[in-house]
Amino acid sequence: MLQEADAIRIEELQKRIGARTKVEVVRTALSLLERDAARAERVARWRRAAKLAAGGSRASLRAFQRHSRLRRLG
Numbered sequence: 001m002l003q004e005a006d007a008i009r010i011e012e013l014q015k016r017i018g019a020r021t022k023v024e025v026v027r028t029a030l031s032l033l034e035r036d037a038a039r040a041e042r043v044a045r046w047r048r049a050a051k052l053a054a055g056g057s058r059a060s061l062r063a064f065q066r067h068s069r070l071r072r073l074g
Contacts, residue, residue, distance in 0.1 A: 010026065013029075
């Protein structure tokens with residue numbers, strides 16, 4: 001099922017991280033990949049939300065800048 005090169009890489013990681021079995025190495029890798037994928041999904045959601053909110057935010061900032069007391073005093 002595993003190619004020789006992959007098996008060697010897993011064995012090297014097993015020694016480096018102190019895992020007892022190859023399965024533990026693979027499970028650890030899967031957990032890290034899942035966490036990374038979840039983070040990428042969150043970042044994509046945040047970007048979409050920021051893009052949606054940016055227009056309204058810019059408009060409200062422009063409205064406040066027109067009536068700014070600092071401009072009238074300066």
